[in-house]
Amino acid sequence: MIPGIEKGQGEPEFVRAYRARAWDAFARMKLPATTEEAWRRTDIRKLDAGRFAPAAPDEAHPDPPIWLLEPLAGDKHGGQITITPNGVEAFLDNELAEKGVVFTDLKTAIRKHPETLEKVLGQLVNAEEDKLSALAGAFAEQGVLLYVPKGVVVETPLHSVLWGPGVGNAYFSHLLVWMEEGSSATYVHEYASPTENGQVLHSGIVEVHVGEAANLRFVELQSWGENVWNFTHERARVDRAGELDWIFGAVGSHLTKNFSEIDLVGEGATGRMSGFYFTDGVQHFDHDTQQNHNAPHTTSDLLFKGALEDQSRSVWQGMIYVAPGAQKTDGYQANRNLVLSREARADSIPGLEILADDVRCTHGATVGKVDPEEVFYLRSRGIPEGEAERLIVEGFFDPIMQRIPFDKVRQRLEQGIVDKLS
Amino acid sequence: MAQLEIKNLHVCIGENEIIKGLDLVVGQGEIHALMGPNGSGKSTLAYALMGHPSYQVTAGDILFDGESLLEMAPDERSHLGMFLAFQYPVAIPGVTVANFLRTAINGHRQAKNPDDKGMPIPEFRKVLKEKMDLLQMDHGFAGRYLNDGFSGGEKKRAEILQMATLEPRIAILDETDSGLDIDALRTVAEGVNALQGPDLGVLVITHYQRLLNYIKPDYVHVMFSGMIVESGGPELALQLEEQGYDWIREKHGEANAVSAATGDS
Numbered sequence: 001m002i003p004g005i006e007k008g009q010g011e012p013e014f015v016r017a018y019r020a021r022a023w024d025a026f027a028r029m030k031l032p033a034t035t036e037e038a039w040r041r042t043d044i045r046k047l048d049a050g051r052f053a054p055a056a057p058d059e060a061h062p063d064p065p066i067w068l069l070e071p072l073a074g075d076k077h078g079g080q081i082t083i084t085p086n087g088v089e090a091f092l093d094n095e096l097a098e099k100g101v102v103f104t105d106l107k108t109a110i111r112k113h114p115e116t117l118e119k120v121l122g123q124l125v126n127a128e129e130d131k132l133s134a135l136a137g138a139f140a141e142q143g144v145l146l147y148v149p150k151g152v153v154v155e156t157p158l159h160s161v162l163w164g165p166g167v168g169n170a171y172f173s174h175l176l177v178w179m180e181e182g183s184s185a186t187y188v189h190e191y192a193s194p195t196e197n198g199q200v201l202h203s204g205i206v207e208v209h210v211g212e213a214a215n216l217r218f219v220e221l222q223s224w225g226e227n228v229w230n231f232t233h234e235r236a237r238v239d240r241a242g243e244l245d246w247i248f249g250a251v252g253s254h255l256t257k258n259f260s261e262i263d264l265v266g267e268g269a270t271g272r273m274s275g276f277y278f279t280d281g282v283q284h285f286d287h288d289t290q291q292n293h294n295a296p297h298t299t300s301d302l303l304f305k306g307a308l309e310d311q312s313r314s315v316w317q318g319m320i321y322v323a324p325g326a327q328k329t330d331g332y333q334a335n336r337n338l339v340l341s342r343e344a345r346a347d348s349i350p351g352l353e354i355l356a357d358d359v360r361c362t363h364g365a366t367v368g369k370v371d372p373e374e375v376f377y378l379r380s381r382g383i384p385e386g387e388a389e390r391l392i393v394e395g396f397f398d399p400i401m402q403r404i405p406f407d408k409v410r411q412r413l414e415q416g417i418v419d420k421l422s
Numbered sequence: 423m424a425q426l427e428i429k430n431l432h433v434c435i436g437e438n439e440i441i442k443g444l445d446l447v448v449g450q451g452e453i454h455a456l457m458g459p460n461g462s463g464k465s466t467l468a469y470a471l472m473g474h475p476s477y478q479v480t481a482g483d484i485l486f487d488g489e490s491l492l493e494m495a496p497d498e499r500s501h502l503g504m505f506l507a508f509q510y511p512v513a514i515p516g517v518t519v520a521n522f523l524r525t526a527i528n529g530h531r532q533a534k535n536p537d538d539k540g541m542p543i544p545e546f547r548k549v550l551k552e553k554m555d556l557l558q559m560d561h562g563f564a565g566r567y568l569n570d571g572f573s574g575g576e577k578k579r580a581e582i583l584q585m586a587t588l589e590p591r592i593a594i595l596d597e598t599d600s601g602l603d604i605d606a607l608r609t610v611a612e613g614v615n616a617l618q619g620p621d622l623g624v625l626v627i628t629h630y631q632r633l634l635n636y637i638k639p640d641y642v643h644v645m646f647s648g649m650i651v652e653s654g655g656p657e658l659a660l661q662l663e664e665q666g667y668d669w670i671r672e673k674h675g676e677a678n679a680v681s682a683a684t685g686d687s
Binding site for chain 2: 371372373374376377378379380381382383384385387388391392394395396397398399
């Protein structure tokens with residue numbers, strides 16, 4: 001049942017130990033329940049947990065659509081990894097490989113780059129956080145390791161896709177990113193699958209280290225089919241003068257519970273988190289974000305914006321933490337929601353915990369509706385009702401689009417708006 | 423000849439009847455001024471003509487070229503050639519003037535031809551530039567978010583820019599002079615005059631005579647208590663300027679002026 005443990009495929013000792021600890025935690029823990037604060041608004045009792053099996057190769061699995069594999073952050077890829085239950089396709093530009101860049105799938109990383117993997121595996125996310133993260137830690141076969149050596153600037157963006165079709169399949173993923181001092185890269189990862197009739201489970205862990213004065217633009221797109229129950233535990237650590245620009249775009253899944261944290265651990269570290277989400281039908285997205293200022297002169301800036309249609313629901317719960325002594329920090333968090341139907345509901349819960357005295361922290365949370373006066377104004381100019389609503393929604397998301405420096409990522413999200421409104 | 427014909431119009435907001443049997447005909451090529459004290463129902467008329475959902479027409483009709491507008495949505499009225507310059511233009515954050523106007527133009531094109539693919543962007547840019555030049559507007563205006571953070575004068579100019587771009591056949595200017603200093607007023611009036619011609623009928627709604635120094639009306643009507651109580655030529659506006667509205671109240675009865683209490687103008 002546990003790859004690499006029971007099958008004894010000779011994974012290195014640190015991987016085996018990591019998986020064994022996670023497995024112990026998994027066996028020990030119960031599924032999260034709404035009695036726990038972090039899960040109070042997300043009920044997963046309908047997850048048919050006993051019915052899943054790890055995804056296996058099957059000719060019946062559809063291939064990922066071509067559009068999913070197109071470059072999003074530029075005209076071409078410096079490297080691309082496509083992970084499906086039928087196998088992995090990976091390539092990396094020779095020039096980058098020669099400079100020591102590693103960009104490979106998890107199984108290959110375990111075999112060929114254990115020393116690099118060991119730097120990051122389990123260093124940022126505690127797999128024992130809950131039963132679902134434990135599951136990801138113990139089982140993760142689908143994953144990516146990105147390593148950028150000191151001072152190396154990766155000009156062309158890197159792209160990976162996890163394609164997860166098949167009712168009853170469970171996908172366990174682990175993304176590991178290590179940016180050495182002074183390095184720079186743009187990395188886009190997408191989770192996607194077709195919408196099918198029956199549950200699919202995904203549990204993922206994301207661990208990111210941005211070293212001193214390193215710079216990472218990290219885009220995560222979530223386009224799961226609307227039958228997927230999606231859980232992720234993600235944490236990025238930014239060292240002195242490092243910069244992380246972290247972008248989330250979520251339109252898919254039946255239910256998502258996402259924990260994303262940023263740890264600013266060195267002076268002058270900067271973390272920006274930008275989230276776009278749009279729910280419809282009976283989708284339920286729950287984003288739990290945390291911005292930890294553990295060092296002085298650190299800056300964090302979070303903006304999550306979401307729109308909701310039909311009977312869908314979103315939760316955003318954010319926290320800015322400023323550690324004792326982390327003076328001159330500047331923390332910002334805002335969550336804005338636009339509720340487009342009477343039955344949709346958005347909860348927005350900001351939070352601050354400040355243990356230093358010379359800081360600037362601000363937050364804001366709003367849940368609003370489309371103003372009928374705006375609709376009337378637009379319609380009076382000959383814009384039909386549906387188009388008027390689309391314009392207003394696009395306008396609402398504009399501040400997020402302004403934060404995304406990639407045309408094609410923006411276009412994808414704009415297409416998401418059109419699809420959700422049609 | 424396209425004309426707007428308002429026949430025995432009654433309009434309610436909720437339980438309150440604001441317009442109480444109003445008749446007016448505005449032909450293309452004509453400029454009509456509609457004046458009246460606050461609370462007489464002028465803005466209610468403007469919104470009702472454009473089809474605001476909060477204003478119910480309970481009796482009478484609004485005809486455009488003989489066709490009733492009552493069952494038409496605001497966008498359909500716009501497609502026919504109706505235009506309302508708002509007293510309080512609404513801000514649409516995140517939507518640029520250019521994006522908005524292009525969507526509006528395409529809405530009109532697609533109403534005429536459902537297969538229309540929309541105005542090509544280069545052509546749209548050219549049209550927009552021409553109209554902005556006509557109204558002596560900075561081209562940077564096109565990139566700003568619609569009415570978001572605009573000054574009073576900018577909002578009113580943006581209204582006239584929309585009018586210039588959409589080329590309506592009947593335009594209603596609702597208190598376009600309110601909140602403008604004399605220079606802004608002149609600019610806006612010049613804009614309207616530049617669009618004036620045999621194809622455009624204009625209904626200028628105003629409380630004060632001063633706008634009419636710049637936009638010369640052919641006809642002046644006085645509205646009071648939800649009805650038109652006086653009609654005449656430009657001299658009527660001058661009379662109101664000199665004498666105020668007191669003689670109207672005396673002549674047509676203070677008792678009817680209940681709508682002032684609603685705060686509607």
